Amino acid sequence: MAERIERTITSLHHPIVKLVRALDRRKVRRAEGIFVAEGLKVIATGRDRGWVPRFLLMREDADAGDKKRMSAVLIAWAAECGVPCLALAEPAFAKVAARDNPQDLIAVFAQRWKPLPPAAPEEKGVWVVLEEVRDPGNLGTIVRTADAVGAKGVLLVGACCDPYSREAVRATMGSIFNVPLARMEQEAFRAWSAAWPGTVVGAAPAAGEDFRGHYREPVLLIMGGEGPGLSPALAETCTRLVRIPMTGSVDSLNLAIATAVMLYEIRREVLAP
Incomplete structure (x- = not known):
């Protein structure tokens, strides 16, 4: 050598x-x-x-x-x-x-940043939208999970942490090389997502609809940042707001875990044996 x-x-x-x-x-x-x-x-x-x-x-x-x-x-x-x-x-x-x-x-x-997919994509699938995620470990884990379920990409909205930080890259376990990344500001996202032809779903603890169910593709899954969760501005872009039911003393899940739960439900039919 x-x-x-x-x-x-x-x-x-x-x-x-x-x-x-x-x-x-x-x-x-x-x-x-x-x-x-x-x-x-x-x-x-x-x-x-x-x-x-x-x-x-x-x-x-x-x-x-x-x-x-x-x-x-x-x-x-x-x-x-x-x-x-x-x-x-x-x-x-x-x-x-x-x-x-x-x-x-x-x-x-x-670094590689991808252009946004068309607002009316012809192909099916799910894109993960993250709003103001601040923890690089969470972000890297979400990128890895997106890779695992075959998501089309991860879109960062607003003041998110950097997916190319050491901590985030390490948490992806190599998926940083396989998942397209894009970024944009909140107002630009609202305008872009208005023409989305499939489901735009956001996870919110106060939502009335259970997360388990069918999601018409293509899907935009919007997850809010740690702490504040989904902002009202992005919640307004959703065609569905759903919640992950919980019992016990907790009232929320870690962002990376909640995103994984949502992604596997959205992709359940595709991933079924």
């Missing part, structure tokens, strides 16, 4: 080290249009989905065994694609790796 590595970086002040550290800030990610993905499984998923990184970083003294062999495979693939592959000495690598459960391989990819 040594011949695949262009050079070893030892300086904590190397431009690559500074850049990757800076990508922990959203404004830098947005300005540069790139993001960090960590770990063999996540990077391999990106490769399998046709994503090619800008560069790869490897811990210089990575452990031997299966992980090192898999790293060698990924580095060989990246090198064949013309991607710079760099080893970092331990102090430098510690500066760019995640603090919790750091991985031996880091890749930096270009």
